[in-house]
Amino acid sequence: MTVRVRFAPSPTGFLHIGGARTALFNWLFARKMKGTFILRIEDTDEARSTDESVNAILDSMKWLGLDWDEGPPVEPGQAGDIGEYGPYFQMEAKEKGIYQKFADKLLAEGKAYKCYCTAEEVEEMRKTAQAAKKVPKYNGKCRNLTEDQRKQCEAEGRQAVLRLKVPEEGKTVFDDIIRGRVEFENYMLDDFIIAKNNGVPTYNFAVVVDDVRMKISHIIRGDDHLSNTPKQIHIYNALGWQAPVFAHLSMILGSDGSRLSKRHGHTSVLEYKKEGFLPGALVNYLSLLGWSTGDSQQLFTLSDLIEKFTLERCSKSPAVFDPKKLEWMNGEYIRRTGGEKLPEVFFKWAAETGSADKIKGWDKALLIRILTMEFEKVKLLKDVPGLVDFFFTDNVEYNPEAVEKVLKTPTAKQVIEEGSAKLKDAPDFTAEALEKLARGIAAEKGLKNGQVFHPWRVALSGRTTGPSLFHMMEIMGKDEVLKRFGNCLSKFFGN
Numbered sequence: 001m002t003v004r005v006r007f008a009p010s011p012t013g014f015l016h017i018g019g020a021r022t023a024l025f026n027w028l029f030a031r032k033m034k035g036t037f038i039l040r041i042e043d044t045d046e047a048r049s050t051d052e053s054v055n056a057i058l059d060s061m062k063w064l065g066l067d068w069d070e071g072p073p074v075e076p077g078q079a080g081d082i083g084e085y086g087p088y089f090q091m092e093a094k095e096k097g098i099y100q101k102f103a104d105k106l107l108a109e110g111k112a113y114k115c116y117c118t119a120e121e122v123e124e125m126r127k128t129a130q131a132a133k134k135v136p137k138y139n140g141k142c143r144n145l146t147e148d149q150r151k152q153c154e155a156e157g158r159q160a161v162l163r164l165k166v167p168e169e170g171k172t173v174f175d176d177i178i179r180g181r182v183e184f185e186n187y188m189l190d191d192f193i194i195a196k197n198n199g200v201p202t203y204n205f206a207v208v209v210d211d212v213r214m215k216i217s218h219i220i221r222g223d224d225h226l227s228n229t230p231k232q233i234h235i236y237n238a239l240g241w242q243a244p245v246f247a248h249l250s251m252i253l254g255s256d257g258s259r260l261s262k263r264h265g266h267t268s269v270l271e272y273k274k275e276g277f278l279p280g281a282l283v284n285y286l287s288l289l290g291w292s293t294g295d296s297q298q299l300f301t302l303s304d305l306i307e308k309f310t311l312e313r314c315s316k317s318p319a320v321f322d323p324k325k326l327e328w329m330n331g332e333y334i335r336r337t338g339g340e341k342l343p344e345v346f347f348k349w350a351a352e353t354g355s356a357d358k359i360k361g362w363d364k365a366l367l368i369r370i371l372t373m374e375f376e377k378v379k380l381l382k383d384v385p386g387l388v389d390f391f392f393t394d395n396v397e398y399n400p401e402a403v404e405k406v407l408k409t410p411t412a413k414q415v416i417e418e419g420s421a422k423l424k425d426a427p428d429f430t431a432e433a434l435e436k437l438a439r440g441i442a443a444e445k446g447l448k449n450g451q452v453f454h455p456w457r458v459a460l461s462g463r464t465t466g467p468s469l470f471h472m473m474e475i476m477g478k479d480e481v482l483k484r485f486g487n488c489l490s491k492f493f494g495n
Helices: 017-032 051-066 090-095 096-106 118-130 147-155 203-213 225-237 269-275 279-287 303-310 323-337 343-352 364-377 381-393 400-407 412-424 431-445 449-461 471-474 478-493
Strands: 004-007 036-039 112-115 161-164 171-176 181-187 193-195 218-222 245-249
Touching: 004 218, 017 036, 017 051, 017 218, 017 245, 017 279, 017 303, 017 381, 051 269, 090 203, 096 112, 096 161, 096 193, 096 203, 096 225, 112 225, 112 471, 147 431, 171 218, 171 225, 171 245, 181 225, 193 203, 203 225, 218 225, 245 323, 269 279, 269 381, 279 303, 279 323, 323 364, 343 364, 343 381, 364 381, 364 471, 381 471, 400 449, 400 478, 412 431, 412 449, 412 478, 431 449, 431 471, 449 471, 449 478, 471 478
Parallel strands: 004 036, 218 245
Antiparallel strands: 112 161, 161 193, 171 181
C-alpha cells in the first residue's frame, strides 16, 4: 500500500497542542513509511474561518519543521498548490463543484434526499423522542416524500438540506489500528445532513470526498472524531468507495484530569514559540503524548523518532500534558544546542517574536560571551533578558531581600572594601585568579568563602543568584567591577 496521510485543520483559530500532536503523528508515519504527508485546510465553516488562522497554522507547521509534500503554498500569498490532488482548501473545491457532483449522484440514486424541515422542527423531534426515552434524533420525516409533497414544501418557500439515508438496522464495524474493533449500532444514527441549504458540504461529507480524491490511505486523528467515523463509513458505502485505515489517537488531558484547555496553560503552538521553547523540544514532547517506545526513552533526535515511531505503540489511554516536563525537556534541548550555537538561536528567536526590543542597545558581542558561558542555566529563551540584564545597566537594581539577607550582615562592607583594594592591583583578571583572590580574603579574615562570595555577587548584580561569580567578574572587567563595588559601598554604607 502506498501511504498517503493528511492533517486537515479548520482555520478557525491558532494551531493548538492537540492539533499539533495529530499533525506530528501523521508526519512521522508518512516519513517512516516513505509516504506522502498532505496538509489540507477545511474551511467550510464560513463564519469562523479566517486568513489569519490559515497563516497561523502554516507558520506553526513550519516552525515545528512539519513540512508537507502536498497542500497550500508554503508562504502566504504564493500562488499555486503543491501537489496534483488539489484544491487543498475545501471552499475552493466547493466552488469547482467537486462536492456537488457526488451529492447529485447520491440524490439521483436515491441514497440521499432533500429535507425541508426547519431547525426548530428537528429540535422538537429530538425533544419528543427524548421524552419517550428514545434516541433523540431526526425522525426521517422527509425520507419518503412524494413529488407533490416536495413541490408543496418548495412552494411554501422552505429551503432544503440534503440528508443521507442511513441503514436503520445492523451495525457499523471497523478495525482501528489503535483501538482494535469498534462497533456502532446504526439505530443510534439519524439521516444526517451532508449538504447545507446553501450548497456548502458538511464536515463529514467533504472529508470523505476529499480523502478519496486525494487517495488517502490512513486517517490518523484524535478520538474526538471517533463518533464521526460511522457516518463517514456510510458515505463511503453509499458512494461505493473503500474506506481508508483508521487510527484514533487518545485525547490529551490537563494535570487535573479534564480535557486540555487554556486554564492548563498555553494551547497555541505559537504561544510556545513566543515563550522561548525550541521547536525540537516541543516536537519531542508532543511525540510522547500517547506514544512510547518499549524502553520508555524520553529524548529523541528527529531521525530517532522517525525510525522508532509506530501506530501500534500508540496508547488508548488519555495522555496528560505536563508543562513542567516540557520545560525540563526544553532545558535539555538548550544544553544540547550548546554555548556556541545558542546565541544564534536566541537572536533569531528575538527577531521572530518581537522580543528584540528587550535587548535594544545591548552590546551584542558581550551578550554572546554571556550566553556562551551561561547556556546551561537557560530553560526558556524568553528568560534570557531577565537573567543577564544587569550586565547592561549603569544602575544596578538591588533586590530588597538580597540587601536584607546579604548586605546587612556584619562583614559585608569589610569584604567589599577589601575586594576593591586588592582588585585594583590584580595583575590577572581571569575567573581562576579572581576565585583564588576571593578565597584568600576569606582565609585571611577567618571567614567562610560564602561570606565573601555572596556580598560580591549582590554588589555586582543586585541578586543572590546568577552566573558563575568569577566568570561574571571576568566578563565585566576590572573597571566595571570596581565601579559597581564603589557604587554599592556609597549607596548602602555611605562610603
